[in-house]
Amino acid sequence: xxxxxxxxxxxxxxxxxxxxxxxxxxxxxxxxxxxxxxxxxxxxxxxxxxxxxxxxxxxxxxxxxxxxxxxxxxxxxxxxxxxxxxxxxxxxxxxxxxxxxxxxxxxxxxxxxxxxxxxxxxxxxxxxxxxxxxxxxxxxxxxxxxxxxxxxxxxxxxxxxxxxxxxxxxxxxxxxxxxxxx
Amino acid sequence: xxxxxxxxxxxxxxxxxxxxxxxxxxxxxxxxxxxxxxxxxxxxxxxxxxxxxxxxxxxxxxxxxxxxxxxxxxxxxxxxxxxxxxxxxxxxxxxxxxxxxxxxxxxxxxxxxxxxxxxxxxxxxxxxxxxxxxxxxxxxxxxx
Numbered sequence: 001x002x003x004x005x006x007x008x009x010x011x012x013x014x015x016x017x018x019x020x021x022x023x024x025x026x027x028x029x030x031x032x033x034x035x036x037x038x039x040x041x042x043x044x045x046x047x048x049x050x051x052x053x054x055x056x057x058x059x060x061x062x063x064x065x066x067x068x069x070x071x072x073x074x075x076x077x078x079x080x081x082x083x084x085x086x087x088x089x090x091x092x093x094x095x096x097x098x099x100x101x102x103x104x105x106x107x108x109x110x111x112x113x114x115x116x117x118x119x120x121x122x123x124x125x126x127x128x129x130x131x132x133x134x135x136x137x138x139x140x141x142x143x144x145x146x147x148x149x150x151x152x153x154x155x156x157x158x159x160x161x162x163x164x165x166x167x168x169x170x171x172x173x174x175x176x177x178x179x180x181x182x
Numbered sequence: 183x184x185x186x187x188x189x190x191x192x193x194x195x196x197x198x199x200x201x202x203x204x205x206x207x208x209x210x211x212x213x214x215x216x217x218x219x220x221x222x223x224x225x226x227x228x229x230x231x232x233x234x235x236x237x238x239x240x241x242x243x244x245x246x247x248x249x250x251x252x253x254x255x256x257x258x259x260x261x262x263x264x265x266x267x268x269x270x271x272x273x274x275x276x277x278x279x280x281x282x283x284x285x286x287x288x289x290x291x292x293x294x295x296x297x298x299x300x301x302x303x304x305x306x307x308x309x310x311x312x313x314x315x316x317x318x319x320x321x322x323x324x325x326x
Contacts, residue, residue, distance in 0.1 A: 015261055035282065036289070044259050045202045046286055047209070047279030052261075054278055 017083050017114035018042055019052050020061065023070050024080040033070040086121045087113040093124050097131070099148045186297035193252035195290050196243055199309075201256035202283045203240040207233055209279055212262050213272040225269035228323065232276065232316065239309070246305055270324065277320040284313035 012020065022041050026033035035053065039046045053070070056062040061076035072080060087109045094105035130136045131144075159167065187195070210233035214226050244254040267275065291306035 013261075036285065043257060045198070045205050045279075046282035047202050047205050048260060050278040050282045051209070051275060054275070055263075 012079060012083070012114050014111075014114060015052055016056060019049065019056060020072065020076060020080040021084050021087075023062065023072055024077065024084065027071065034068055035070070038070070082118070082121075083113050085125075086116055089121055089124045089128060090116065092128055097128075097144055097147075099144075099150075101154075186295075187293045189250055189252075192294070192299075192302060193247055193250050195293070196247045196250070196252070197254065197256055199283070199286050199290065200240060200243045200247065200254055201258050202279070202286050203236050203243055204256050205258055205260050206236040206279050206283060207240060208258075208260055209262075210236060210276065213267060213275060216265070216267050217269055217272045218266045219268045221269035225272055229272060229276065232280075235312075235316070239312075242305075242309075246302070249301075273320055273324050277317065277324065280313065280316045280320060284310065284317050287313055 019038060019042070022038050023033045026037050026041065030037075035046050035049050038053075039049045042049070053062055053064075056076070057064065060073050061079065063071045063073055063076075065071070090109035090113060091102075091105045094100040094108055095102050098105075100108070127136075131141070210229050214229040214233065217225050217229065247254045287306055287309040291303070291310050294303045294306050297303065
């Protein structure tokens with residue numbers, strides 16, 4: 001299992017992702033972004049913002065003009081928009097498909113938005129689009145309604161016995177599949 | 183407080199500056215541990231001296247908050263890079279957070295300038311002066 005290595009080598013860290021999306025948000029909303037604005041928006045110190053931005057500037061993602069106004073390079077915009085869209089898609093998936101409470105869905109989406117691959121995000125987007133346009137199989141729509149009914153709010157005993165047994169079955173099946181392909 | 187800034191706003195501002203100073207202390211400590219190269223001992227001494235000064239500043243800011251009837255409650259969230267720094271890199275990073283602190287004190291001074299609280303105004307002015315010296319010193323060491 002090498003997923004943890006990919007995690008370490010991820011293009012942007014959680015903190016960097018927040019800095020990029022915040023700059024994009026401030027530029028869209030107010031037309032400018034300064035270190036102090038980013039710090040206020042994220043609830044952290046200017047010192048922390050300055051240190052993080054140094055790395056992002058060196059990587060050519062953030063630019064700063066002579067008036068200390070921040071901007072994003074084309075690549076910076078691409079990454080910021082990508083992360084923002086992943087957050088929206090994942091939050092929607094968690095809330096509307098899995099029936100997770102909106103606040104928890106938002107927090108969980110925020111935790112993984114910068115880690116999820118473009119392929120996965122694209123698949124999530126296509127799935128949500130099918131559901132939105134009524135093109136999802138009827139069986140799936142029925143299942144979503146059942147999930148919504150079953151949902152009891154906050155889970156206090158994860159993993160439940162039922163889920164644990166099911167996960168073990170899935171793991172066993174995966175191991176068998178891996179054995180078959182070797 | 184007569185105008186410009188309310189007591190609560192001043193306390194909030196000062197708590198922000200307290201967080202800057204305390205984070206700077208931790209960053210100086212970390213940089214002093216992680217600096218390497220031929221100039222390690224010289225740079226380490228500069229970083230350790232600055233660490234002591236930022237701790238003093240933290241105490242002064244906390245004292246000011248208490249004088250205003252507030253509680254020192256800095257919100258600190260800090261990520262350290264897992265790497266070694268050359269002397270130059272360490273000083274460049276120090277310059278970034280010293281400049282940030284200076285900008286913070288400048289903003290405070292702008293807000294309290296002429297607001298009627300002479301003690302707070304004088305404090306902000308003094309901190310701008312001290313932080314400006316820090317920034318100039320670091321720039322001189324970096325040859326900027």
